[in-house]
Amino acid sequence: MAHDPAKLHPESLMMSHGYDPFLSEGAAKPPIFMTSTFVFRKAEEGEKYFRWAYGLEERRRDQAMGLIYTRLNNPSLQILEERLAVWDGAEAALSFASGMAAISTAALATLAPGDVLLYSQPVYGGTEFLFEQILPRFGITTKAFPLNLPAADLERLAREYGDRLAVFFLETPANPTNELIDIAAVAGLARRLSELPRARPVRTWVDNTFLGPVFQNPASLGADLVLYSATKFIGGHSDVIAGAVTGPAALIAPISIYRGMLGAVPDPFTCWLLLRSLETVKVRMEAQAKTAEQLARMLANHPRVERVYYPAILPEGTPQRALYERQCKGPGAIISFEVKGGKAEAFAFLNAVELCKLAVSLGGTESLVEHPATMTHSDVPIEVQARVGITDRMIRLSVGLENPDDLIADLSRALDATTGSYPPAEVVAGVGQRPRAKP
Numbered sequence: 306m307a308h309d310p311a312k313l314h315p316e317s318l319m320m321s322h323g324y325d326p327f328l329s330e331g332a333a334k335p336p337i338f339m340t341s342t343f344v345f346r347k348a349e350e351g352e353k354y355f356r357w358a359y360g361l362e363e364r365r366r367d368q369a370m371g372l373i374y375t376r377l378n379n380p381s382l383q384i385l386e387e388r389l390a391v392w393d394g395a396e397a398a399l400s401f402a403s404g405m406a407a408i409s410t411a412a413l414a415t416l417a418p419g420d421v422l423l424y425s426q427p428v429y430g431g432t433e434f435l436f437e438q439i440l441p442r443f444g445i446t447t448k449a450f451p452l453n454l455p456a457a458d459l460e461r462l463a464r465e466y467g468d469r470l471a472v473f474f475l476e477t478p479a480n481p482t483n484e485l486i487d488i489a490a491v492a493g494l495a496r497r498l499s500e501l502p503r504a505r506p507v508r509t510w511v512d513n514t515f516l517g518p519v520f521q522n523p524a525s526l527g528a529d530l531v532l533y534s535a536t537k538f539i540g541g542h543s544d545v546i547a548g549a550v551t552g553p554a555a556l557i558a559p560i561s562i563y564r565g566m567l568g569a570v571p572d573p574f575t576c577w578l579l580l581r582s583l584e585t586v587k588v589r590m591e592a593q594a595k596t597a598e599q600l601a602r603m604l605a606n607h608p609r610v611e612r613v614y615y616p617a618i619l620p621e622g623t624p625q626r627a628l629y630e631r632q633c634k635g636p637g638a639i640i641s642f643e644v645k646g647g648k649a650e651a652f653a654f655l656n657a658v659e660l661c662k663l664a665v666s667l668g669g670t671e672s673l674v675e676h677p678a679t680m681t682h683s684d685v686p687i688e689v690q691a692r693v694g695i696t697d698r699m700i701r702l703s704v705g706l707e708n709p710d711d712l713i714a715d716l717s718r719a720l721d722a723t724t725g726s727y728p729p730a731e732v733v734a735g736v737g738q739r740p741r742a743k744p
């Protein structure tokens with residue numbers, strides 16, 4: 306092939322990278338390799354592939370790995386992984402059955418009893434559950450620190466754990482408050498700690514679900530692993546559940562073995578859908594962010610809105626604004642905001658939207674609204690919710706590809722409902738239809 310992939314932009318590579326049509330009957334698009342197992346030419350070949358796959362024997366660079374069984378390898382997964390790696394400028398990538406599968410498999414493959422993982426708070430509710438309820442059962446210590454903890458205090462906390470500290474886990478922007486943490490500063494601390502005499506380096510992992518892969522590149526800021534719920538912007542159509550991890554080959558290899566053994570792989574059709582999604586991820590994310598910025602400004606000026614959390618409208622001169630400008634290439638399409646009042650007003654808003662759908666998840670082509678305190682983050686203890694600013698009047702909005710004027714009209718109408726003058730819509734049992742309220 307004539308083009309040099311290193312010189313092309315990721316969006317140009319999404320239609321071709323990692324796939325040779327002439328290995329698949331000339332099909333312009335990669336087929337879905339919908340097979341659980343692969344045929345070996347000879348028994349010796351099967352023996353060799355297993356020895357390499359299970360790490361029983363080292364494979365030389367000039368030796369080609371063969372296909373074995375879809376839990377271990379499959380071209381639909383591999384093509385996707387090569388393209389995911391392109392976006393993050395990473396050596397390697399792995400796809401997973403979900404974002405939670407990606408985070409939990411990386412954690413189980415990396416951490417051992419006695420190890421410590423420090424994580425910035427807030428994080429997605431499922432991640433919080435994994436860290437607080439599951440990993441400690443395996444002897445792994447997890448400790449949350451506030452996103453805005455001063456650097457010196459974080460260093461003090463990290464040093465308390467000495468050699469036991471293995472990973473800093475950051476989620477930035479954080480779900481649902483959209484607050485940012487300084488990836489380069491934490492990765493720099495991890496590097497400094499790693500230079501001390503100690504058994505192994507301290508790693509920095511970043512959940513890049515909200516802004517990646519288009520608007521934030523944590524690896525370029527020093528992160529070792531970048532993790533995704535690919536269910537969100539990467540998938541982009543709210544029709545798949547998937548996850549991903551990108552990073553250096555040496556860190557990805559053990560996670561790959563655990564993925565195979567834990568069975569956390571996505572299915573080939575999901576990977577094929579994600580390949581299609583990656584062709585449009587940049588245009589989708591840019592269009593969604595453009596609309597989101599319009600909506601965030603409208604919300605910030607609305608009399609029924611108390612407060613808006615969205616990177617592009619962070620006040621000039623604040624540390625969060627400076628960090629946003631340093632760290633992110635765009636604001637993304639997730640807005641959190643507080644309505645005036647409390648839970649009743651928030652629910653009145655959620656029950657009144659018509660164009661936006663009342664559903665959890667984010668990053669799809671359709672706009673979604675939800676109530677973090679009682680939905681996505683309901684497993685986060687009430688005192689933690691209070692500490693990190695998840696209030697009962699907070700709404701999280703994921704902005705899709707609808708016309709901005711239509712969305713503004715829908716949000717305005719639903720905000721009117723928070724005054725109590727608009728009857729909350731009722732769900733008709735068994736039908737799922739909401740009667741439209743009379744104007």
Ligand SMILES: Cc1ncc(COP(=O)(O)O)c(C=O)c1O
Pocket residue numbers: 403404405406429431432476480512514515533534535536537546547548666
């Ligand atoms: C920031 C973040 N990370 C991880 C996850 C988990 O991803 P999944 O639902 O694909 O398992 C989510 C899900 O909402 C999320 O928002």
